[in-house]
Amino acid sequence: MSNQNLPDNGNDQHEHPKGTAVIMAIFMLIIIILWGTVYLLMLSRGVSFYG
Amino acid sequence: MANKHESMHIDSYEKTWIIVSILMLIVFFGAVTVAGLSFGVRVPDPVQRVDPNDLAASGTFAEPGLKEVAPKRYEAYIVAQTWSFNPREIEIPVGSVVKFYVTSKDVQHGFKLQNTNVNMQIVPGQVSSLAVKFDKPGEYDFICTEYCGIGHAAMYGKVIVVP
Numbered sequence A: 001m002s003n004q005n006l007p008d009n010g011n012d013q014h015e016h017p018k019g020t021a022v023i024m025a026i027f028m029l030i031i032i033i034l035w036g037t038v039y040l041l042m043l044s045r046g047v048s049f050y051g
Numbered sequence B: 001m002a003n004k005h006e007s008m009h010i011d012s013y014e015k016t017w018i019i020v021s022i023l024m025l026i027v028f029f030g031a032v033t034v035a036g037l038s039f040g041v042r043v044p045d046p047v048q049r050v051d052p053n054d055l056a057a058s059g060t061f062a063e064p065g066l067k068e069v070a071p072k073r074y075e076a077y078i079v080a081q082t083w084s085f086n087p088r089e090i091e092i093p094v095g096s097v098v099k100f101y102v103t104s105k106d107v108q109h110g111f112k113l114q115n116t117n118v119n120m121q122i123v124p125g126q127v128s129s130l131a132v133k134f135d136k137p138g139e140y141d142f143i144c145t146e147y148c149g150i151g152h153a154a155m156y157g158k159v160i161v162v163p
Helices: A018-044 B012-038
Strands: B045-049 B065-070 B073-081 B084-086 B089-093 B096-104 B109-113 B119-122 B126-134 B138-143 B156-162
Touching (some): A018 B012, B065 B089, B073 B109, B089 B096, B096 B109, B096 B119, B119 B126
Parallel strands (some): B073 B096, B089 B156
Antiparallel strands (some): B065 B073, B073 B084, B096 B126, B109 B138, B138 B156
């Protein structure tokens, strides 16, 4: 008989979701590159306030 | 009964994500602080209130246009209205600093000056202001970035920087 319907008592050792972690890492890398590019572009365009 | 340590357990992935989130907040805060304090990048400032129904009474917007306040320092007073900017063209010499003062006569508009950090919301009754130094000759288009009606796409102008 399959035990798939048995309730999870919370003591089972689950594996870490490695695929999800890789997707999150790639997502973060893309965000860092895009955000950093725009940030550096903004700094290169210079001052927007002259007193 | 579960002991205290078991009830406080945080998964290592969760812990990593919490640390990364806090680091991101620190990086964003640092980036904004550095841009604002060291590089002089500011968000647009509402500098003045005017009556949109009577801009002539405001003085500065009675005759919109470019005013030279010092050698290579200008103030540009621009009125946005459906669907044009007044004035539509501004010509300045290279190396000039121009402080833009923009207001709206009717509805909400946007004012984005291409290839610069100038990007403002133009709200009726309020004057938005930002400045920029033009170090390279050429044409810099400014466009309305807030959909303001059927002629929105035709609402643009340009700053001509001559050598």
